[in-house]
Amino acid sequence: MLNSVVKTLQVGLVQQSCTADLAANLAKSIAQIRIAAQQGAKLVVLQELHRGLYFCQQEMAEHFDLAETIPGPSTQVLGALAQELDIVIVASLFEKRAVGLHHNTAVVIECDGTIAGKYRKMHIPDDPGYYEKFYFTPGDLGFQPIQTSVGKLGILVCWDQWFPEAARLMAMAGAELLIYPTAIGWAPDEDADEKVRQRDAWVTVQRAHAIANGLPVISVNRVGHEADPAGGVGLDFWGSSFVTGPQGEFLFSASVDQEETKVVTVDLQRSEQVRRMWPYLRDRRIDHYGELIKIYRD
């Protein structure tokens, strides 16, 4: 048969906590990437902004000192590591593009150490504790999957995960996987039922991108408590990194409160079977989708 190729991918997820010590955070990421590679990972995904604390809890101009160029110090170190380990790495950096122009950028590093491509976070949140619109200019690269030696990767970042349009556009451009580096957590003083609803909604909306597009989804979230520099309650990042197959079925789900490194086998060929029986791409009513490019239909 023409389409009976077996195509599996070992994907490593690094769910970690961070401190203000940038070098220590990177050292920890590197140690965990090495463990994932030893366990067979050919692709390793880090969480959003893994170099440091989630600095967007407050709007503080000095935090722009945390930004770096791409290529720059982080991609240099991770590039050498990717080459040494012969793996692809998805990193997430605070990109300094010019003086006064910054992005929240995911970088895909090829197994030869070069930069395969980058994705600048397109949807930028802004709500109490997540003041990202102060720091990040919304991306201008659009929704373009990045071709790598392990497949065509649909990289999206955190807040993007709530937008079905982003997932769909990646799938329509041939993404074989959707990948979400993320930093999301609870306000510690939120009531318990609301915490359950928030985390459950976060998992559910991403599983639905897998289902609606017939693609595996990999989501890697930060874990641990981080204090609010202004003396507020801070944030409890809820971990819960996960992998689903193309029907949204769980292949792995991490804890809410522990650092974890996990290698998961993803069958990239299963999308072929799933999409044959659930052929949503066949039936989209593009003749009636025109108003999706409006803000509101009023």
Added chain:
Amino acid sequence: MLNSVVKTLQVGLVQQSCTADLAANLAKSIAQIRIAAQQGAKLVVLQELHRGLYFCQQEMAEHFDLAETIPGPSTQVLGALAQELDIVIVASLFEKRAVGLHHNTAVVIECDGTIAGKYRKMHIPDDPGYYEKFYFTPGDLGFQPIQTSVGKLGILVCWDQWFPEAARLMAMAGAELLIYPTAIGWAPDEDADEKVRQRDAWVTVQRAHAIANGLPVISVNRVGHEADPAGGVGLDFWGSSFVTGPQGEFLFSASVDQEETKVVTVDLQRSEQVRRMWPYLRDRRIDHYGELIKIYRD
């Protein structure tokens, strides 16, 4: 406060099995609508094509005899009932629009017995056991919510539920609820794990429409085994009708194998609170959504 209005709606769901006896099916629906109304429902939602068996298991020209005009016999009976009970009813009919032109159409009947509007199923499935493309011309009315005395209803039908575009367009046009009359089930000879994945995907993708759009979702599915007229294994409709709030949180979930009539209180005002903190409509990147109106980005 300007926006502190309490606005709850009692929604009745009728999950039923059907036989070849059209009159008996309608009598059963009417009896259950009466029960729901007695329990306080102001809106009652019936399942997809509740007048009869799910005839799309095979392509048989004689099944076009089951179609009716709108308005027609079913809307006449249900209109009188809606007026008597002072409720809004969402019905789902096999519409005969002209000789050789048929639709799968949801009709919203106002509490004065008039037709408030109709929605012609836009996405039409076609896979073994669900040969709908033979029977139904894809709808030409687009994704327009229907204004009623109980709110602005975003009616979609079955296969539509797999398309985030449909839910989004309804939300963008001011829908206060998403409502999915449905007829979906398992091939009885499917393996047990696949059955779990299918039903779970169906629930998850609809919950995600609630989440991504900050809207309650009501889904009403058929239940029971129906034989294949060609002698195949038939279909086991999996019931599991449900209601969620605007974070995708379950307010009700029906059984997989029993007829059920249930009245659920939906807080329409909660969307206001949820969308303030999760303001996805604020942040859509319409400057980069243009290719959503392509079939594929190649």
